[in-house]
Amino acid sequence: MRLNRLFVTLFVLKICLSICLISYSYYYVYIKPHTQNDKVVVIPHKVSKSEIGRILYATEVIEDQVMFFIVSHLHSFLGNHLLSGEYLFEKGSTLMDVIKKLMYGDVIRYKLTIPEGYTNAQIYDLLNSTDKLTGEIDISKYGEGSLFPATYFYKNGTTKEQLLKQMKNLMSKHLDDLSSQTSLPTPLRSNYELIILASIVEKEASLESERPRIARVYLNRLTIGMPLQADPTVIYALSLGGHTLDGELKRQDLKYVSPYNTYLNKGLPPTPIANPGLASIKAVLHPTDGKELYFVKNSDAGHSFGTTYLEHLTNVRNYRKGQYQVSG
Incomplete structure (x- = not known):
């Protein structure tokens, strides 16, 4: 009888100890914060779990290398491996948080x-x-x-x-998508010419709303064989392919001999002069209607447009008058 009681007592104690051990293990792995402060750690490529554990322990991301090795090893049997990279382990991370981040490759x-x-x-x-x-x-x-x-x-x-x-x-991808939806405007013959003109529009337009209108001016000029006379093309030539130009563009700069100078050469420059955004590309594909051939800056950070040269001269005078009034 006493033997039976002893057996039952030991059995109950064993169960209680097992429950306590499981409960503590669950708490230690899933609930207990291990990382006391945010830590950025680099895990090198092709290192062992034990080496990863050593790195994490040395950087105070985890508190127990052995438990880390056991839990990560158990997960490796399920096909979950620890990945290299640069990681941010947030303050309050549990051991399981750390292991999951490494398994998912949740790098910075x-x-x-x-x-x-x-x-x-x-x-x-x-x-x-x-x-x-x-x-x-x-x-x-x-x-x-x-x-x-x-x-x-x-x-x-x-x-x-x-x-x-x-x-x-x-x-x-953007060019493929757009070309499948829209045909090129006259007189452009290829997507490359589309990007060339879009790059000029990109550098010329200060207001997004004006891009389609500026595109129309340049398309009209190309159609009738009129030089584009686009300042950004001269700047590109002078700046040796796109580095910042020191100072303002001067009148003598417009005579700079270069295939990119659209004051001296008709048609498009030989290559784009920048990398245009989607808005400028779409502006060339969907320009406004009209016969405008000119534009000049105005005092409102935009441009004034004209169909005839006489209109253009009036806009230029108004711009200069506005500049004089501001400076005065």
Whole structure:
């Protein structure tokens, strides 16, 4: 009888201990905060679980290397492996939070915005000065105007070439989508000419609402064989392909001999002069109606448009009069 009681007592104690152990393990893995402060940690490529545990323990992300190894090892049997990369472990992370983040590859993602109208040279400079990007740039792969301006996300160790490839692919995708929906306006003959003109519109327009109207002016000029006389093309020529031009454009600059100078040469320049955004591309595909051939800056940060040269001269006088009044 006593033996039976002892057996029952031991059995109950064993169950209680098991419950306590399971409960504590659950608490330790799923509830107990391990990370006391936000921690950024880089997990190298092709390292063992024990080495990952050592790194996390040394950086105070976890409190127990052994428990980390056991839990992560159990998950590896289910096909869940720990991935390398740069991670942010937030304050209050549990052991399971840490392991899940490593299994899902939830690495830190950085944001890089390429402004509309940037030239390739400006994009290269931006990439070369951006932290966490690696590798060199093969500029021979990317023609001017082939990179789509947008916001891109990348992780630590992403190569500059990978980002440039994304930009190039996105530009191609937009062109394919647009060309399947809309035909080119007269007198443009290819998507490349579309991008050339869109790049000029991009650099010329200060107001988005004016882009289709500026596009119409240039299309009208191309149709009748009139020089575009676009200042941004001269700036591109003078700035050696897109770097910042020191100072304002001067009258003598308009005589600068270059195939990009649309004061001296009729038609489009040989290449785009920047990487246009979607709004400028669409403006060329959907220009306003009209016969306008001229535009000049006005005092409202926009432009005044004219159909005849006489109208244009009036707009120029009004602009200069406004400048004089402001300066006076």
